[in-house]
Amino acid sequence: MEKSKSFARIFEKNFSKRDFKPNLKTTQSLFKILNTLIFKNQLTFIPNFCIKRIHGALGMFEYSPTAVKHCHTITLTNNFLDFREFASILGHEMVHFYQFTVLKMNSGNHNKDFYKFKKRFQKLGLDLQREYR
Numbered sequence: 001m002e003k004s005k006s007f008a009r010i011f012e013k014n015f016s017k018r019d020f021k022p023n024l025k026t027t028q029s030l031f032k033i034l035n036t037l038i039f040k041n042q043l044t045f046i047p048n049f050c051i052k053r054i055h056g057a058l059g060m061f062e063y064s065p066t067a068v069k070h071c072h073t074i075t076l077t078n079n080f081l082d083f084r085e086f087a088s089i090l091g092h093e094m095v096h097f098y099q100f101t102v103l104k105m106n107s108g109n110h111n112k113d114f115y116k117f118k119k120r121f122q123k124l125g126l127d128l129q130r131e132y133r
């Protein structure tokens, strides 16, 4: 199925759900869809995902150059307000992943390289900003 159609379908199916609790499978398939629609498939591998209760953030990206197995980890909270918030946060952390792996930047700043994706987020009905709540 075309990626834009699968995004529309997954978005529609989950749109009205409150208290969206992501699992690993949904996160990985949405990663692939957003990689195509937002990043033109420039992300060449899937990072490690960690879904858990976190304090003071909805998501974060971590790069550990000395890690034996997974150097790149996206951590997400286990309870989002809705699907749209979940997809926006995953996309936000994917921009940081892009900064590290494609642009080879050693800092994940919210700079112009970060915000250049904003229009593609908006096209999908998602939000790209520094903070969400």
Ligand SMILES: [Zn+2]
Residues within 6 Å of the ligand: 092, 096, 110, 130
């Ligand atoms: Zn950020």
